Amino acid sequence: MQEVFGEERGKGCFSFRARERSWGGRSKGSSEKKGERDVYAYGETPFTTYERIVEECGIGPRDTWMEMGAGRGKGCFWLAHFTKCKVIGIEWIPSFVSIANAVKGLFRMKRVEFECKDIEKVDVSRATVIYLYGIWPHLEIPKGVRVITISEPLQGFEVIKRFWVRYPWGRTTAFLQVR
Numbered sequence: 001m002q003e004v005f006g007e008e009r010g011k012g013c014f015s016f017r018a019r020e021r022s023w024g025g026r027s028k029g030s031s032e033k034k035g036e037r038d039v040y041a042y043g044e045t046p047f048t049t050y051e052r053i054v055e056e057c058g059i060g061p062r063d064t065w066m067e068m069g070a071g072r073g074k075g076c077f078w079l080a081h082f083t084k085c086k087v088i089g090i091e092w093i094p095s096f097v098s099i100a101n102a103v104k105g106l107f108r109m110k111r112v113e114f115e116c117k118d119i120e121k122v123d124v125s126r127a128t129v130i131y132l133y134g135i136w137p138h139l140e141i142p143k144g145v146r147v148i149t150i151s152e153p154l155q156g157f158e159v160i161k162r163f164w165v166r167y168p169w170g171r172t173t174a175f176l177q178v179r
C-alpha cells in the first residue's frame, strides 16, 4: 500500500489557516471543482499515526470505520487491510474517489467502500467509529458511536481518551469521544 500512495512526508501542507476555511473549497472558483486544483493544500494522516490511533482506540474486525473526508483513501485501505474492520470512506472530490475505487478493484479489497458525497449528507448510523481530520462538519452522530478528532475535541461529547499523534506538520493530541 505504501508503494501505491507513498508517505508524503514533508508534502503534507496542512495549515491552521486552512482550518478556518472549508477543506476542499479553499480557492476562488473552486466550489464546483471542490479543491481539485489545490490538492497539495491538503494533509494526510501518516500510516504510523493510523497505527497509533488503531492501538489506542482498540479498532478491530467488529468495527465499521467511517472516514469523513477520506482524501485518496490511503488510510481506508490501511485500516481495512491491517485491522480487518469494515471501512467506509466519504469524499467529495470525484477524482479521489475514482482512483480509490480503481485501487480497490486492483487489490480486490472487499472490506472497503468509497462514496462520493458531502459528509454532511451521509447516514452515519452505519459507523461504529468516525474519523475526522482537518474538518469539522455538522453531523448528527448517534449515541455510542465513537468519534476521533485531531487537535480539539467535539463540543458536547464525553472524551474517553486523549493521546498524542504525529502529522507531517508536527505533534498534537487525538481525542476519542462519544456523545
Ligand SMILES: C[S@@+](CC[C@H](N)C(=O)[O-])C[C@H]1O[C@@H](n2cnc3c(N)ncnc32)[C@H](O)[C@@H]1O
Pocket (backbone or CB within 6 Å): 022, 023, 024, 034, 035, 042, 043, 044, 045, 046, 067, 068, 069, 070, 071, 072, 075, 090, 091, 092, 093, 117, 118, 119, 120, 133, 134, 135, 137
Ligand atoms: C485533511 S484531508 C484528510 C484526508 C484523509 N482523511 C487523511 O487523514 O489522510 C480532508 C479531506 O476531506 C475532504 N472533504 C472536505 N470537506 C468535505 C465534505 N463536506 N464532504 C466530503 N469530503 C470533504 C477534502 O476533499 C479532503 O480530501
